[in-house]
Amino acid sequence: MIASPLRVLMAEDEVLAAEVLEEGLTDAGFQVxxxxxxxxxxxxxxxxxxxxxxLTDLRMPRLDGRExxxxxxxxxxxxxxxxxxGYPPGADSASLHDGSGPFELLTxxxxLDRLVDTLRMVAGLI
Structure with a gap:
């Protein structure tokens, strides 16, 4: 039986970055x-x-990543x-991790390889 692809909800306000990420993650086997x-x-x-x-950016209009x-x-x-x-929160990054689930912050x-590995890691696949 083939496992279904991991489904990634991606919030990114930079259109070009979002397109590149979506294509790369889809090519890596994720559903975005x-x-x-x-x-x-x-x-x-x-x-x-x-x-x-x-998968979320922090700084976005209307509703930011933290919220x-x-x-x-x-x-x-x-x-x-x-x-x-692109703007790490520094010492305040601990406040982003307010649940019991896995959490990673990337700058x-x-x-793409690092992002793919990180997504698989937080999903518990590696």
Whole structure:
């Protein structure tokens, strides 16, 4: 039996970056549910979109990554989360990890291989 691909809810407001990430992750065997910001990602979830991992930028319009994580972890405390940001929060990064699920923070630019490995790691596959 073939395992179904991991479903990644990806919130990224930079259009070009989102397209490149979606293509690379799809090529690596993931199913990607793209959202152009946190509010769009939350709308997908509210509409019933199923996903296994959250991949989010921190700085986005309307609803940022920090608030998106908080709202999704309020529903699923064990949700695996990977944050990608060009502006690391420094000492405040611990406040992003407010659930019992796996969490990783990556600083942009991110090599696709490293992102793929990190997603698989937080999903418990490696």
């Amino acid at each position: 549910l793209p959202a152009h910001d946190g509010e769009a990602a939350l709308a997908l979830v509210t509409a019933g979109a199923g996903f296994d991992i959250l 998106l994580i908080a709202r999704l972890r309020a529903r699923r405390p064990d949700l695996p989360v990977v944050v990608m940001t 942009k630019p991110i090599e």
